[in-house]
Amino acid sequence: MAFARLSVIVSLALGAAQLANAALTKRVTCADGNVTANKACCALFPVVAKMQSDLFDGAECGEEAHSALRLSFHDAIGFSIHGGKGGGADGSILLFNATETAFHANGGIDDITAGQFPVFQESGLTPGDFVHLAAAVGTANCPGAPRLQFLFGRPAPKAPAPDLTVPEPTDSVTAILARFADAGFNAQEVVALLSSHTIAAADVVDVTIPGTPFDSTVGTFDTQVFLEVLLKGNSFPGNGSQPGEVLSPLKGEMRLQSDFALSQDSRTACFWQQMVNDQTRMQTQFKAAMAKLQVLGQNTRNMVDCSDVVPVPASxxxxxxxxxxxxxxxVQQACPQLRFPAISTVAGPAPTLAPVPGS
Structure with missing residues (x-):
């Protein structure tokens, strides 16, 4: 009898597990043939296709993809866990673009808002859903990027975010960490979010050299930026000539003052160094930090997980x-207690980096 009862219990447990797994793997086939976990997500596949063709030049990891990711950050960070600093990830930077693009910290954002606005108007999405879906899709076009989460269902923004909520490259580490803490992020998450600089370029830090990349592999989402910010050496004319920019040893590369300061500060230096040549760490931590950023100010209980509409990035x-x-x-190492990873060197003469096309 004991064995019989045990057999029944085991059978029931296995049945429950099978039902749970079936629920987790339930799929819906949309009218266009795409497959998703939730029927509500079917409406997003045509929008993703439109973004790829009309915004991202056929799924390129180019200037528009970089700018879409930047736009999502500048939209969402206008938020405080203490209240009174905007609606967070609500798309206000797109809907109230005339107001928010005038803020000093949002310099250069006007190009991507102008590019996104007509596609947004055709999409049927709220501004917040459009901005943060575009960031996930654009990032997915970059080899090495993690596949970002996307939750669907942000309500329309009520007002523009206030000025002075976006950290600037001239800010001190203390000021940067304080602004992020006010939005709910710790120092490790700040460094994780700066992984985005691996595919970034500057247009307005120094207007004489638009499209200047932050690392030598700007078309790949890798840890190269964490390495190159730590390099010391000779500088070149034009490097470090403007506020917020410091000397870079690579010709044609820009190093943000804030990135360098964070790489050297005792509160963040070890987090910075841990990213160097650890692709999995960078992907995992960036994905988690972005998942948090892209729902700031939102009630996630009212949202649907549509992450499976986001393309899978190339490895x-x-x-x-x-x-x-x-x-x-x-290497100007600021975390000596950690062993620096063994990294080989590219053969050949010192490189001269070209500006990012389209900037």
Missing amino acids: FAGPIKFPATFSQKD
Whole structure:
């Protein structure tokens, strides 16, 4: 009898597990043939296709993809866990673009808002859903990126975010960490979010050199930026000539003052160094930090997980390498308690980086 009862219990447990797994893997086939976990997400597949064709030049990891990711950050960070600083990830930067693009910290955002607005108007989405879906889709076009989460169902924004909520490259580490803490992020999450700089370029930090990349592999979502910010060496004319910009040892590369300061500060230096040549760590931490950022100010209980509409990024071929002529001896290490990873060097002469096309 005991064995019989045990057999029944085991059978019931297995049945419950099978039902749970079936619920987790339930799929819906949309009218256009796409498959998703929730019927509400079917409406997003045509929008994703439109974004790829009309915004991202056929799914390229280009200037528009970089700018879409930047736009999502500048939209969402206008928020405080203490209240009184905007609606967070609500798309206010798109709907009230005339107001928010005039803020000093949002310099250069006007191009991507102008590019996104007509596509947004055709999409049927709220501004917040459009901005944050575009960020996830654009990022997915970059090899090595994580597949970002996307929750669907943001209500329309009520008002523009206030000024002075976006950290600037001239800010001190203390000011940057305080602003992020006010939005609910710790120091490790700040460093994780800066992974976005691996596919970024600057247009307005120094207007004389638009499209200047932050690392030598700007079309790949890798940890190269964390390595190159740590390099010391000779500088070149035009590097470090404007507020917020510091000397870079790579010709044609920009190094933000805030990135360098964070890489050297005792509160963040070890988090920074841990990212170097650890693609999995960077992907995991960036994805988690972005999942938090992109729902700031939102009631996630009223939202639907439509992450499966986001394209799957190509994998990272890796590993990263020191740019030609650089090696371990050129690293300005600020976290000596951690062993610096062994990294080889690209063969050849010192590189000169080209501006990012379309900037």
